[in-house]
Amino acid sequence: MDFKDDVQLDNSQVESRGRGRIPGGGLAVGGGAAGIIALIVALVFGVDLGGITGGGGGGEPAAVGPSSDLSAQCKTGQDADQNEECRVVGVVNSIQEYWPKAVQGYEPAKTVMFSGQVSTACGDADSAVGPFYCPADRQVYLDLSFFKELESKFGAKGGPFAQAYVIGHEYGHHVQNLLGTNAKAQQGDQQGPQSASVRLELQADCYAGAWAKNAYETGLFEKPFTKTDIEEALSAASAVGDDSIQERTQGRVNPEGFTHGTSAQRVKWFTTGYEGGDPAKCDTFAGSI
Template sequence: MIALLRGSHAVMDFDDQAQLDGSQVENRGRGGIPGGGLAVGGGAAGIIALIVALVFGFDIGGLTGGGGAENPGVQPSSGNLSEKCQKGTDADQDEQCRVVGVVNSLQDYWATKVDGYQPAKTALFEQGVQTECGAAESAVGPFYCPVDRYVYLDLSFFNQLESQLGAKNTPFAQAYVIAHEYGHHVQNLTGTLEQSGGEGAESGSVRVELQADCYSGVWAKNAVDTGFFAKPFTDADIQEALAAASAVGDDSIQQKSGGQVNPDAFTHGTSEQRVTWFTNGYKSGDPARCDTFSGSI
């Protein structure tokens, strides 16, 4: 388990008496990939190449032959976190409970903004997982599957975020990642997720990803109003999110993998764009200001 980072880093402060709903997060434990699963290239370059295509993504269908009837079966849950994660004090002390608190806050916020909002659960896993979008290994990073409406997260990704991509593994960096994935869920409910596709600096894929970054910032601005946090996020918290957003820009990852920056291969946006759109969402606090589909980005 990743320890809570303190010292010079900001620490998210949950309201001690906030009532957590642990049923929104499943702990699926360690899983394998029946039928072989996704073949992952060796070394840092192979992992980074996967992150280029998939981190903070939503469509992993086809990685192992797709989901649906061809899927060998969704891995059963080994239990939700209701017993373990009950109050805000638990979220302050335990990483899995912190995920529960962030997820609870995200869902409470978006339920006030999306008519007929339908919750999306989060599944924590280790090594590999089966989903209705197909099978995935941990190296693909966090992702959202629109078929089963789950966010999938191996917490070891955050160590990778720090060791390979240069961002700090801090509580709010983690919250940014989770909020981005729930941004994809909102897009799925509202229909904008369908506009994703292709590669390139102006592609639908880039526009979808940048909107999810913006939605992440919008939630951050309004999170304290959900009642799960004791106070608004600090400037230090926001800087952690911005550092994580910058680290996963297409140009930054291409450079870290030893290649040249190739805008024609962009799928998520540059570091500057990701920082800009998160900031737009945070400063405005308004989902309507997250239109990445009109004009240039």
């Protein structure tokens, strides 16, 4: 994944915050295996922290310490190729260049990079929750340490495009929020192999694939993504399947506890989006998944 060296980055779409304290303290997740699964599976690529995080409420996210000046270090595509934070800026820029052309009425969403802890309109969170999208403030939250966890604990290959896939997935949730899909899905079953939650997550994977297919046309990349890039994304998608995570954490697979889809399903739906390049082909709510 190579950015054009001279392309200009738009830092206004990404905010970088330092480490800080959460008022009222951390996550409130039930103990035992069920609680651990809820934390890892429901929030690794989660949609809404409501009911899982402690504290928090409405309003703007609280500031949590010194911010990194992205405008000073992330100016061009060359910076994005050499610096992880700048790469996030470049990927976000590309995603938000794509979606207005694919979805009428698309509204930009900011990404907040944080370290350790963050306060959001959906509640308070720390790095254990992984990347997530908060519908209440329409922002994506990302602790870069998650990408190391993706390799060391989830067995993914890692790499720049694995990161791009994760970000693309979270912006898929933003698109769902704008289209009203999130609200509809919350009215259905939240667990189980055919649940609304699983369908929502697989659609976000598909949306990430649709962006990836069209990313070169956004003008930020030197060339279309390579087979190696896509393999990085597929490895990440497979690593965070419900069955893979359950097997790693509790030694058995329980389909009735699924919230995000199996490894095979996540690979299938990212591939569907990538091969078709059309979000209209991402209707996971119609028929079998």
